[in-house]
Amino acid sequence: MKLTRPRRRPTVPVNAMSDIAFLLLIFIMLISLINYRREIPIEYPEATRTEIVQADRNLEVWVRDDGTIYHDGRPIDLGTMEAVIVDAVAADPSVRIHVLADRNTAYRHVAEVLEVLQLLQHRVVSLVVSDSPGAVR
């Protein structure tokens, strides 16, 4: 008599897959936490020919359309901004200052920020804009 053993269905082992997935998940969550920044709702100015201005160490100064200056999500005045920049430069002289201003901000508000940087003899400043094909030009 012939005895036949029932064939097992071929299966793909997916148990290890969920381990990999969760490791990836933890990695991406950590990266997103490291890159977390407090965004201030502004309408970015637009330009077509921009360059990457990100440096290893960065300090962002946000200027809203009403002229309010923000750093790290908190509104600050010019004096506080000056102190923040002095501290940042003292900690790392190569820190890059980024000015992120709303496109409708009156120029005088941005000029005030630039004047403080000039006063501190900070020579290089980055004006952050949105790279847009539909820019003014």
Next chain:
Amino acid sequence: MIRIRTRRRERRALGDSGALSDLAFLLIIFFIVIAVFNVNSGFLLGLPRRGSVTTVNVDDLLRVTVDAGGAYLIDGAPRSPEELAAAVEERRRRQPNMTLLARIDPEAPYQSLVTLVEIARTADVDNFSFSRADAPETAP
């Protein structure tokens, strides 16, 4: 008929983790989408020393005024951004050492400065200076 009972080895239930990995991958996609990889792009400007004075040939100067509405004027004549860009490029061809000097109204929108910087960069103008229209004029 003889019925032979084969002994089947009991398989350990591993649990159906297929749905778990699906869930994990969905979460990964979610975090990738919401993760803000903040790479700023824009323009790097070199600020002059406060109170520094540079002497330039007056003939090499191209004076641009930006009014409160953000309009560009050359010698009092309004120019569109395209016309301004063409004027700067044409002047740059004639005078490679030209200096673009912009006087910006304090109430002008910031976008007008950004556009001006872009025009200067596109035309490879090395000497570019801007200041508030209500500030005393200094050389770039």
